Amino acid sequence: MTESTYDRIYKTVHQIPEGKVATYGQIAELTNLAGKARLVGYALYRIDPQTSDVPWHRVVNAKGEISQSPFRNGGDYLQRSLLEQEGVQFSPQGKINLRADRWQP
């Protein structure tokens, strides 16, 4: 079977340990897609969190903020809740301290 580009991305995201977060650029790099961070974001946009066991909530942008899609409409709150339950600490501005909670394989 042929591993699609997204399949590799899902696998990489699924490798993120609990209580850690990764940036799109990092996921792209680990997936052999360095420089194509948009593909990672787009991949997570197309999947269904209900049918997929991909911890999409552990993926944030380079600023440590939670990216949201117009379709999710407020899903950032859910994502933040999930991360907080895993032990991820948020800054007063609602940002994540990437230097501390960033996934380092």
Added chain:
DNA sequence: TGCTTGACTTTAC
């Protein structure tokens, strides 16, 4: 078959 959009990143001013 071709153009537009989209959960991004990085560099530069």
Added chain:
DNA sequence: AGTAAAGCCAAGC
């Protein structure tokens, strides 16, 4: 510090 532009690939119409 915040704003602007370029680069990349895939799916949708």
